[in-house]
Amino acid sequence: MKKYLIVGLGNIGNEYMHTRHNIGFDVVDAFVLKHGGFFMQDRLAYKAEVKWKGHLFICIKPTTFMNLSGKAFKYWLDKTEVPLAQTLTIVDDLALPIEVLRLRPAGSPAGHNGLKDIELTIGTNEYPKLRFGIGNNYPKGMQAQFVLSKWLPAEQKIVEQKIQKCIEIIEQFASIGIEKTMNVANSYKFIP
Template sequence: MSKYLIVGLGNTGSQYTHTRHNIGFDVVDAFVLKHKGLFKMGRLAEVSEIKWKGKTFVCIKPTTFMNLSGKAVKYWLDKENIDVENSLTIVDDLALPLNKLRLRKSGSDAGHNGLRDIQNVLGTDVYPKLRFGIGNSFPKGMQVEFVLSRWLQEEVPLVRLKIEKCVEVIENFAAIGIDRTMNTINSITFNIESAG
């Protein structure tokens, strides 16, 4: 049975719930909810195991805080004996507009503290990432405040649509492979009209 590690990046604590920076948590929550799983406290992370179409997904939300995410990722890869190419890390991305998702097999941390720590701990930037565009509509010097802010009311329908699409991406990543999934997802521009 193939096994996958699905990593949602975020910070624990109610003040961070549903912020832009915590979109990784929200995506993994949505995936686990769809497949009727439950999270329990595990070492360095909240963990849920999902079985779907002959595949096992070990879903984690690190409890280490964003800047130490690598520790949790490495621990669960090792514990579950999962190859790094069978992991998928979901992360917020300031460089992508709100209407885009980007799936990649590798790539730099692009200044993201969570990715930087994972890269340092794993010793490579070659691991699959699903980047969730959060836009960059903030005044100069206000990046931290923007990233830790919640979505604007008018953004919520688009965010919900993209979260649903991310759940499909996780499924497709395992079902048809990263190449075919990248071909479909990276070209889509999401809009509220299609969100209904």
């Protein structure tokens, strides 16, 4: 059975639930729920395992807080012995409009503290990432407040659509590979 490590980035704590910065948590929660799994607290993360069509998905939500995501990522990468190319990190992205998802086999952290810490910890940025566009509709100097804010009611529908599409992307990543999945995933445009 082929193994995959699915990493949703976010912050633990009720005050961060369902904020833009926690979309990685929300996506893995939805994926695990769809496949009848459940999370349990484990070392440095909440962890769930789900099986689907001959694939085993080890899903984690780090409990280290965003800026130390690398610690949990490295621990579970080593423990599960999943090849780096069979990991998928789901993360919010300010540089992408809310209508967009972006899947890449590698790439820079682009200013994201969680991705910066992972790169620093594992020594490479050559690992797959699914970036969830959150837009950048905030006044100058208010970036931190924006990423830690909840979605606006007008954004809820598109966020739900994108979460459902992310579930499909995770499944396709395992079943048809990243290249074919990218061709489809990166062409989606969600209408608010």
